[in-house]
Amino acid sequence: MKESFREMRSETYSPEYIARWRWSIVTLFAVIAVILLGFFIDAVSSPSTGEAVMIFLFLFCIAGSLAGWLAYEMIRNKDEKISGLLINHQGILFLNRNDKVLSAIKYYDLVKSDNPYTKDIFSESRASGKYSDFRKNLYVYEKDENQKSKKKLVSLDVIPLKNRYDLIGHFLKGIQAFRPDLKIDPEVYKDFYLDEKTLRYAPQNLKSDMKVKIVTIAVVIMVILAFRYFFLDEV
Structure with missing residues (x-):
């Protein structure tokens, strides 16, 4: 049984491509953190609700923490x-x-x-x-x-x-x-x-599932933008 069961190795991308991809993710989260920080500062300086301030602060902390953690993972000992x-x-x-x-x-x-x-x-x-x-x-x-x-x-x-x-x-x-x-x-x-x-x-089983996920992500982004530009501006 052992002899007849073939091995399968992971197929991945070149180290250079992976490094660029990972640093791109770090940069993306860092940019998101900066944008959220700007939203937070705007919310603090305007007569907005305390709830909005806390939301933007919370999201900023998450994005900043992810950027920092991913950067750490990139530079730690590769043998580990x-x-x-x-x-x-x-x-x-x-x-x-x-x-x-x-x-x-x-x-x-x-x-x-x-x-x-x-x-x-x-x-x-x-x-x-x-x-x-x-x-x-x-x-x-x-x-x-x-x-x-x-x-x-x-x-x-x-x-x-x-x-x-x-x-x-x-x-x-x-x-x-x-x-x-x-x-x-x-x-x-x-x-x-x-x-x-x-x-x-x-692969054909993946296509329909991806359509649903893309639509869901788009809706979530639209809701966040609507909250930022409509609800806060009315306060």
């Missing part, structure tokens, strides 16, 4: 950073630039859910509320220090990936091969745009 993923008969291995294993999610460390009504492998959003299904993540169960079943996030978003969904599909294929006792929620295939038979990424 994940630069590649490998999925083989063991599970998911997170590797540094020298192919040293930094961490792993192994098939035989996975356990069944304590809840008989919950699948052992499932997807859900980190967020909650109206937009809870905006971005789904894969979850499994492992034992905690008390030997109890504990939900664990399978995060592949540690590096920019070209083949994220294929990697998820290959990991699920490994679970089917090495841990057939674990039950996979059928919604997982839908949430990660996988063909249920081959467990390969099916």
Whole structure:
């Protein structure tokens, strides 16, 4: 079984491209923070409500913190950073630039859910509320220090990936091969745009989902701008 299960490595972009992309994100958040700071100063200097002042201050703190954290992640020790993923008969291995294993999610460390009504492998959003299904993540169960079943996030978003969904599909294929006792929620295939038979990424399943997300983002941006330029100007 081990010999017949092929390895799959992460496909990513060139280091130079990734560096430019990451610094672009840092710059974007820094610019957003500056803009929000300007909105905050305007709100403080105008007879606006205290609620508006707190909103802009809160958003400024978030954007500034993200910019600072991303910049720190860019300059910290590269040997401690994940630069590649490998999925083989063991599970998911997170590797540094020298192919040293930094961490792993192994098939035989996975356990069944304590809840008989919950699948052992499932997807859900980190967020909650109206937009809870905006971005789904894969979850499994492992034992905690008390030997109890504990939900664990399978995060592949540690590096920019070209083949994220294929990697998820290959990991699920490994679970089917090495841990057939674990039950996979059928919604997982839908949430990660996988063909249920081959467990390969099916791009056509992504197109309609992306349209909904783009419209949602546009609506959120319009609401923020409307709040800034209409409600504050009336105060």
